[in-house]
Amino acid sequence: MKALPRPIIVVNFKTYPEASGPNSIALSKICESVAEETGVEIAVAPPMTDLAVVAQSVGIPVLSQHVDDVKAGGTTGHVPLESVTACGAKGTLLNHSERRMRIADIENLVCRCRNAGLSTIVCTNDIGVTRACSALEPDFVAIEPPELIGGDISVTTANPAVVKDSVGVARKICSGIGVLCGAGVKNGGDVAKALELGTDGVLLASGVVKAGDPRKVLLDLADGLRC
Amino acid sequence: MKALPRPIIVVNFKTYPEASGPNSIALSKICESVAEETGVEIAVAPPMTDLAVVAQSVGIPVLSQHVDDVKAGGTTGHVPLESVTACGAKGTLLNHSERRMRIADIENLVCRCRNAGLSTIVCTNDIGVTRACSALEPDFVAIEPPELIGGDISVTTANPAVVKDSVGVARKICSGIGVLCGAGVKNGGDVAKALELGTDGVLLASGVVKAGDPRKVLLDLADGLRC
Amino acid sequence: MKALPRPIIVVNFKTYPEASGPNSIALSKICESVAEETGVEIAVAPPMTDLAVVAQSVGIPVLSQHVDDVKAGGTTGHVPLESVTACGAKGTLLNHSERRMRIADIENLVCRCRNAGLSTIVCTNDIGVTRACSALEPDFVAIEPPELIGGDISVTTANPAVVKDSVGVARKICSGIGVLCGAGVKNGGDVAKALELGTDGVLLASGVVKAGDPRKVLLDLADGLRC
Amino acid sequence: MKALPRPIIVVNFKTYPEASGPNSIALSKICESVAEETGVEIAVAPPMTDLAVVAQSVGIPVLSQHVDDVKAGGTTGHVPLESVTACGAKGTLLNHSERRMRIADIENLVCRCRNAGLSTIVCTNDIGVTRACSALEPDFVAIEPPELIGGDISVTTANPAVVKDSVGVARKICSGIGVLCGAGVKNGGDVAKALELGTDGVLLASGVVKAGDPRKVLLDLADGLRC
Numbered sequence: 001m002k003a004l005p006r007p008i009i010v011v012n013f014k015t016y017p018e019a020s021g022p023n024s025i026a027l028s029k030i031c032e033s034v035a036e037e038t039g040v041e042i043a044v045a046p047p048m049t050d051l052a053v054v055a056q057s058v059g060i061p062v063l064s065q066h067v068d069d070v071k072a073g074g075t076t077g078h079v080p081l082e083s084v085t086a087c088g089a090k091g092t093l094l095n096h097s098e099r100r101m102r103i104a105d106i107e108n109l110v111c112r113c114r115n116a117g118l119s120t121i122v123c124t125n126d127i128g129v130t131r132a133c134s135a136l137e138p139d140f141v142a143i144e145p146p147e148l149i150g151g152d153i154s155v156t157t158a159n160p161a162v163v164k165d166s167v168g169v170a171r172k173i174c175s176g177i178g179v180l181c182g183a184g185v186k187n188g189g190d191v192a193k194a195l196e197l198g199t200d201g202v203l204l205a206s207g208v209v210k211a212g213d214p215r216k217v218l219l220d221l222a223d224g225l226r227c
Numbered sequence: 228m229k230a231l232p233r234p235i236i237v238v239n240f241k242t243y244p245e246a247s248g249p250n251s252i253a254l255s256k257i258c259e260s261v262a263e264e265t266g267v268e269i270a271v272a273p274p275m276t277d278l279a280v281v282a283q284s285v286g287i288p289v290l291s292q293h294v295d296d297v298k299a300g301g302t303t304g305h306v307p308l309e310s311v312t313a314c315g316a317k318g319t320l321l322n323h324s325e326r327r328m329r330i331a332d333i334e335n336l337v338c339r340c341r342n343a344g345l346s347t348i349v350c351t352n353d354i355g356v357t358r359a360c361s362a363l364e365p366d367f368v369a370i371e372p373p374e375l376i377g378g379d380i381s382v383t384t385a386n387p388a389v390v391k392d393s394v395g396v397a398r399k400i401c402s403g404i405g406v407l408c409g410a411g412v413k414n415g416g417d418v419a420k421a422l423e424l425g426t427d428g429v430l431l432a433s434g435v436v437k438a439g440d441p442r443k444v445l446l447d448l449a450d451g452l453r454c
Numbered sequence: 455m456k457a458l459p460r461p462i463i464v465v466n467f468k469t470y471p472e473a474s475g476p477n478s479i480a481l482s483k484i485c486e487s488v489a490e491e492t493g494v495e496i497a498v499a500p501p502m503t504d505l506a507v508v509a510q511s512v513g514i515p516v517l518s519q520h521v522d523d524v525k526a527g528g529t530t531g532h533v534p535l536e537s538v539t540a541c542g543a544k545g546t547l548l549n550h551s552e553r554r555m556r557i558a559d560i561e562n563l564v565c566r567c568r569n570a571g572l573s574t575i576v577c578t579n580d581i582g583v584t585r586a587c588s589a590l591e592p593d594f595v596a597i598e599p600p601e602l603i604g605g606d607i608s609v610t611t612a613n614p615a616v617v618k619d620s621v622g623v624a625r626k627i628c629s630g631i632g633v634l635c636g637a638g639v640k641n642g643g644d645v646a647k648a649l650e651l652g653t654d655g656v657l658l659a660s661g662v663v664k665a666g667d668p669r670k671v672l673l674d675l676a677d678g679l680r681c
Numbered sequence: 682m683k684a685l686p687r688p689i690i691v692v693n694f695k696t697y698p699e700a701s702g703p704n705s706i707a708l709s710k711i712c713e714s715v716a717e718e719t720g721v722e723i724a725v726a727p728p729m730t731d732l733a734v735v736a737q738s739v740g741i742p743v744l745s746q747h748v749d750d751v752k753a754g755g756t757t758g759h760v761p762l763e764s765v766t767a768c769g770a771k772g773t774l775l776n777h778s779e780r781r782m783r784i785a786d787i788e789n790l791v792c793r794c795r796n797a798g799l800s801t802i803v804c805t806n807d808i809g810v811t812r813a814c815s816a817l818e819p820d821f822v823a824i825e826p827p828e829l830i831g832g833d834i835s836v837t838t839a840n841p842a843v844v845k846d847s848v849g850v851a852r853k854i855c856s857g858i859g860v861l862c863g864a865g866v867k868n869g870g871d872v873a874k875a876l877e878l879g880t881d882g883v884l885l886a887s888g889v890v891k892a893g894d895p896r897k898v899l900l901d902l903a904d905g906l907r908c
Contacts, residue, residue, distance in 0.1 A: 015299045015306075021279065021313025045303075049291070049310045051276035052248065053283060064276070066304025072242045074377060076272075076432075077293025077326035079242075083276045086248025095784065099304030103776065103784040107809045128788045128817055135812040135854070150301060173816070173854070205303075322557065330549065330557040334582045355561045358589040362627070363582055400589070400627070469753045469760075475733060475767025499757075503745070503764045505730035506702060507737060518730070520758025526696045528831060530726075530886075531747025531780035533696075537730045540702025553758035604755060659757075 003139055004061055004091055004119040006178055007201040007225055008041040009191070009218075010142075011208050012065065012093065015047050019209045024050040025057045027208075030215050032058040040222040041201075045093055048079060055088040063121070064092035067113070069105035081112055091119030093203075095133070097146045103132070110138045121180065121203070127165050134170040140178035141170050142203045148183035150206055154190035155183040160197055167198035187217070191224030201225065230366055231288055231318055231346040233405055234428040234452055235268040236418070236445075237369075238435050239292065239320065242274050246436045251277040252284045254435075257442050259285040267449040268428075272320055275306060282315040290348070291319035294340070296332035308339055318346030320430075322360070324373045330359070337365045348407065348430070354392050361397040367405035368397050369430045375410035377433055381417035382410040387424055394425035414444070418451030428452065457593055458515055458545055458573045460632055460654040461679055462495040463645070463672075464596075465662050466519065466547065469501050473663045478504040479511045481662075484669050486512040494676035495655075499547055502533060509542040517575070518546035521567070523559035535566055545573030547657075549587070551600045557586070564592045575634065575657070581619050588624040594632035595624050596657045602637035604660055608644035609637040614651055621652035641671070645678030655679065684820055685742055685772055685800040687859055687881040688906055689722040690872070690899075691823075692889050693746065693774065696728050700890045705731040706738045708889075711896050713739040721903040722882075726774055729760060736769040744802070745773035748794070750786035762790065762797055772800030774884075776814070778827045784813070791819045802861065802884070808846050815851040821859035822851050823884045829864035831887055835871035836864040841878055848879035868898070872905030882906065 011031055013019035019027050024046040035042040043061040046054040055062040064084045068075070072082035084092055094109055095101045101109075106122060113120045120138040124130040125146050133141050143166040148155050156163060163181045170179050181194050182203035194202050202221070211217040238258055240246035246254050251273040262269040270288040273281040282289040291311045295302070299309035311319055321336055322328045328336075333349060340347045347365040351357040352373050360368050370393040375382050383390055390408045397406050408421050409430035421429050429448070438444040465485055467473035473481050478500040489496040497515040500508040509516040518538045522529070526536035538546055548563055549555045555563075560576060567574045574592040578584040579600050587595050597620040602609050610617055617635045624633050635648050636657035648656050656675070665671040692712055694700035700708045705727040716723040724742040727735040736743040745765045749756070753763035765773055775790055776782045782790075787803060794801045801819040805811040806827050814822050824847040829836050837844060844862045851860050862875050863884035875883050883902070892898040 012303060015297075015302045015310055017299055017309055017313065020299070020310055021315070023313070024279075047310045047313075048275050048304065048306050049278040049314050049316075052251075053279040056280060070242075072244055072247070075242045075325055076239060076320070076323040077275065079275050082244055083242055083247055083274045086244065086250070086274075087276050088248070089276075093303070096303040097785075098302055100783040100785050102781040103787065103813055104778075104781050104806050104810055106784060107807070107813065111809075125785050126788070128792075129785055131816040132784055132788065132813040135816050136809055324558075327556040327558050329554040330560060330586055331551075331554050331579050331583055333557060334580070334586065338582075352558050353561070355565075355590055356558055359557060359561065359586040362585040362589050466757060469751075469756045469764055471753055471763055471767065474753070474764055475769070477767070478733075501764045501767075502729050502758065502760050503732040503768050503770075506705075507733040510734065524696075526698055526701070529696045529779055530693060530774070530777040531729065533729050536698055537696055537701055537728045540698065540704070540728075541730050542702070543730075547757070550757040552756055 004043060005041040007195060008043060009201055009221055009225060010043045010045065010063065010121065010180060010203045012045045012203060012205040013047055013209055014205050016209045020047050020050065024054055027214060028054045028058045031218060032060045034215060034218040034222055035060050038219065038222040038226065040225050051084065051089055052087040061090040064089050065096065066099045067092045067094065067109055069108050081109065081116055081118060085116050085118060091121065094120055094122045096123045097125055097144055097149060106133065107136045110136050127162060127169055130166040131169040131173060134173040134177055137174050137177070140180055142180035142182055144182040144203065151184045154185045155181055156190050156193040156197060158184065163194065163197045163199060188220040188224030191221050195225065231270060232268040234422060235270060236428055236448055236452060237270045237272065237290065237348065237407060237430045239272045239430060239432040240274055240436055241432050243436045247274050247277065251281055254441060255281045255285045258445060259287045261442060261445040261449055262287050265446065265449040265453065267452045278311065278316055279314040288317040291316050292323065293326045294319045294321065294336055296335050308336065308343055308345060312343050312345060318348065321347055321349045323350045324352055324371060324376060333360065334363045337363050354389060354396055357393040358396040358400060361400040361404055364401050364404070367407055369407035369409055371409040371430065378411045381412045382408055383417050383420040383424060385411065390421065390424045390426060415447040415451030418448050422452065458497060459495040461649060462497060462655040463675055463679060464497045464499065464517065464575065464634060464655065464657045466499045466657060466659040467501055467663055468659050470663045474501050475504065478508055481668060482508045482512045485672060486514045488669060488672040488676055489514050492673065492676040492680065494679045505538065505543055506541040515544040518543050519550065520553045521546045521548065521563055523562050535563065535570055535572060539570050539572060545575065548574055548576045550577045551579055551598055551603060560587065561590045564590050581616060581623055584620040585623040585627060588627040588631055591628050591631070594634055596634035596636055598636040598657065605638045608639045609635055610644050610647040610651060612638065617648065617651045617653060642674040642678030645675050646681045649679065685724060686722040688876060689724060689882040690902055690906060691724045691726065691744065691802065691861060691882065691884045693726045693884060693886040694728055694890055695886050697890045701728050701731065705735055708895060709735045709739045712899060713741045715896060715899040715903055716741050719900065719903040719907065721906045723899070732765065732770055733768040742771040745770050746777065747780045748773045748775065748790055750789050762793055762799060766797050766799060772802065775801055775803045777804045778806055778825055778830060787814065788817045791817050808843060808850055811847040812850040812854060815854040815858055818855050818858070821861055823861035823863055825863040825884065832865045835866045836862055837871050837874040837878060839865065844875065844878045844880060869901040869905030872902050876906065
């Protein structure tokens, strides 16, 4: 399986009702059509329960929001990576601020995902954790200061230094690693600024999911990525 | 939404590869066709990531294997009950031995599921926990001694007293509650014995999922339920 | 080991600095002297790290705030019940609202503590959970509505019905069980009211720990218990 | 507070009965007397509930086995670092293989401990995690391959490469960091080998705690450290 392309916009649907069940498929199709029209790479991370149905419905990369470090089989109610690959998903977020993980589990899953051909995006909350997680050599780290998540000001405006420095420490430890940033990202200007700060794109959620017109927002974000 | 019918056979797919991704849909369709042919009620609990796709594919009741006691929205990587209802599932297992839950969360979810029209099956490991969970008044309790799960001898043979006594304590505390039993259940004789001991059916996994011919096993189980 | 006496005042030190390290010993001695002077039964639950030192320092019952359901031995950083008994403690809180536990673990620990001669006080948050936990037959349940914990109004004033009804459901399921109440309890009047509502005493924390003069507060609480 | 000295032998008592309650004090005193006689630095990590009593009883450094990333106050049943400092302990293990932690919590605690004057020893399971944890700049990392813990063959014999390479990656990322190794360490020869491989000492448990004559074992270990 080929790695996730760069630069990229990753849309995390979280568990918002606006992006759950049938809405999950609808929003994924909007993302797909914007990707096709603009040539910009967009990936989606739908609610866990919608992973297979979304992966069947669109051709853009579909990611899991989380994987449990358990084996397939007698692990009722968990999500082993085998569930994710069986669905046809291309990768997974790990250690999202709303689903923090133990470091030994992150490392184990980064290795297991690599062997299974799944891309990994490890979320981090500050420069120290970005540095630590980069040492595990995932495909991407995504820096998201928790205090800015879901807020109105983009991390690229509120704290450009944390983005720039995260890119620096990540690439110093693992030269080929992809770096995303997130938290408060809402428009094309935020995306353009993210690229200018050295990242490979953005990870965002409410900015798209809760938008009155997600298609319009996505087109604007795509514009930012093409600058 | 109407309650799960009784008696019933509930097939937990766990996270077995034989029942994940496309296999999950295929096995659900086999369950559906056996239910239609025999008139016996069968419900399926596919891997978390396949919940929506299975609910779209079959007309028999589809259950979640677990629900997290979190709100819909900023809960990346979790499964709130809103994810489950949005998928079209009819209910959920709670507190499976492979995914034990905190008592306050079980109570909260039993209430929230009731309000949302989702049926609840709370798994228990012995008579004491059956008694405690029955006090929370879920739709069903399912007694499964952990030491017998995945084994070759049915709980109805290995420990009929735990089944019979569980039925007794559950109904004493909550008169209308449904009671299932599980662990090692493999054939129609086991199901017939479960009903004879006073239960409303069985919860089973590997006996169907890992069978060479699941259809044949399901037909035999259905026979046991109709005796 | 003999059971905790009734009626009783249980002072949970939580992890307040005012009751940690040397302060933990000092406050325990105040509790002990008030118990001796008034003849009222008082038990203390110091911070986990102070359990042994407090148990060595006072003659009144010392309780653990929590026990992990693990075995003694290769369980670094956990607190098995063997750690608690080795300290000379007489019992433990379980399932405190700040340390909720899985139901199977509560049941297992209630049994193991009984065999080890440790008294158990299982905390609950509402009538449903009180009912469920009483079915596990611990020595005591302690009803503490979380929304009132640490507040200014005693549960006995804010919601006397939840106290009275908890006593009712607990004793219906397990006739000999002790029932405490807590949350916002601050003075002798609150304690007297708790007894009037049918309880065997109170569980409180900040009302004593953060008081300017804990000795004075304890004397007043003791007065309430003797009415 | 001054940092832990190097080289050092750290004895983790885990929750072994042989090192709990009064035994915890007795074993700490043996460690102290061997440290005094030999001039070798020895630190002890007693069961959580014995932390204060041991810190009162001996002059050698006493460490916590774990700290929870919670605030002091309304955190019943947890161990905030304020509990540890109030006891007079000098530092803490973090992320022991029997108590794995989330990476964001490890980072947060390493910072908070540094500010509070507590030394940190972050346990790791392999080279990748050693590298990641070193990026968080604790005082020490301690590499312990889980498959060798509690076994009969020292990590220095079974897998000297993992020790040597851990030292290499740790010091490359954080030049001044201390490095310990553990798992199966039993005698002075193992300790001498650990130093030869570039470490600053060893972390061990059963080799001392379950020894028929712990004093004799400690004297032998101390010999290894002085070579």
